[in-house]
Amino acid sequence: MPASVPGYDLRPATESDIPAIHALMREMAEFEKLTDIFQATHASLTHSFFGPEPAARCLVITTLEDPGTAIAYIMWFHNYSSFLDRRGLYLEDVYITPAHRGRGLGGWVLKHLAALAVELGCGRFEWVVLDWNENAIEFYKHHGGEILDDWRVVRVTGEALQRLASQA
Template identity: 50%
Template sequence: MNVIFKTDIEGFTLREAAAEDVPVLLSLIRELAVYEKLTDQVTATEESMKLSLFGIRPGAEALLGELDGEPVAYAVYFHNYSTFAGRLGLYLEDVYVKPELRGRGMGKAILSFLARLAKERGCARFEWSVLDWNEPSIRFYRSLGAVPLDGWTIFRMTGEALDRLAGI
């Protein structure tokens, strides 16, 4: 489904990404990795993204932001679950707007759309992570009313450690 969501920003629309958008999504993901100084961690391929976003059991959903028909932004999100609330949450994995277009409201439009989507789907929460050094984003998120969670540490397991724990 390729539904278009108009925004209040002249020429800027959001739409659900489709399998044919994977090359442009991957390109934008690589741009985000450059900004976050994490290019060495991008191992996604077009094939892996098609399978995980548009395969038999998609693990996430993606939005593509276009300015006058040109891709300039994206978001990838998925549901998580709160046992305490007994309800789904919406987790934003990535949100990205090309640097030269920041400050024009596109990021806010994406987050606003996702907040409405979370409410429509009955989600108890809308959450995301941000790198500690990314002060511009932290200020932006705080200006929207988001609050950082103190007292939580994110753990990650990959590679050999994941294999060992899985008994592989």
């Protein structure tokens, strides 16, 4: 795995990290102006990450001075490409508290996940970024990310999901 950032530790989340992860997720929802759809609870996150069939994996970054307090979280899961006939690594969330940005943590996370994707035999590593988040877009491009202008995210949620499902 890639070299570390001095003063920090990147590790798999544990159940004791759930309160901090939840708080960091709420911070990210506020930053992204999406608090109106934020529904995660401590119980739901515990089930999603540590239940019998985990929906996603979660990593946290802590400082060496305070290894019990997460200052960042990273959530990922596997997706699958029919054309590559291989699973991929999908980065759902990466959130680093403002006080710890600009220290190389984001690049460390991307390199770590890219190395993990290769180690796991994944055919690709992908994620989405909000179109107004120019800093993130430039950061991802700097690290080799390609913004796919010819693809659009399609989502069915809430009442629309219920309506579609009721037609089955």
